[in-house]
Amino acid sequence: MLIGIDFDNTLIHYGLVFRELAVERGLVPPSIPADKEAVRAHVWERFDDLEWQKLQAAVYGPGIGRGVFMEGAPEFLRLCRSRGIDLCIVSHKSEHAAIDPGGVNLRKAALGWMEExxxxxxxxxxxxxxxxxxxxxxxxxxxxxxxxxRLGCAVFVDDLREVLDHPDLNGSVRRILYRECLDATHDYALAGPWPSISEYLFVGGRE
Structure with a gap:
């Protein structure tokens, strides 16, 4: 079985990075939650989308080293390896941010984080x-x-419904929506955090 996994906001958590860089740039107060959506809402309200795009480019590029694993993700990967399950990562990521076409190569930055x-x-x-x-x-x-x-993923885990709901995604792919908390309002095999995904796939004998 091949399990495919998204990268941004699925394996890597950027919440602290967004808050830290936004505070450093004077875009948000230090009291704001370490949450991407909270930071984005504040930046959009007080500034504009251009500032948000600049912040994103900084987070996904030079700031990626501050990113951390999503809770439970390392344990999930090790559990898969212990069971001989193949894994792949498929990410929707351009080489450079649209706002900074000559800046940091975002793909190389992501690979650097993975290597670390x-x-x-x-x-x-x-x-x-x-x-x-x-x-x-x-x-x-x-x-x-x-x-x-093309890879023939039996399972794909992503934080974006737009990917899992895409009309061209093979019907045989078991869709799992990554969420930091369990979510019962969904049409997927599961919507929840990595420990719940591990339990669903392995404790429930669905692998």
């Missing part, structure tokens, strides 16, 4: 056992969906 976290270290050496060829970046959402289909 041990993604490309063999499992027997304490890493997560990914090959570079297990990681895919696509410039458009439709291309991401096409990649998921």
């Amino acid at each position: 976290q041990g993604f490309f270290v063999p499992v027997h050496d304490g890493g997560f056992g990914f090959a570079r060829s297990d990681v895919f970046f696509e410039a458009r959402r439709a291309e991401k969906v096409a990649r998921i289909n």
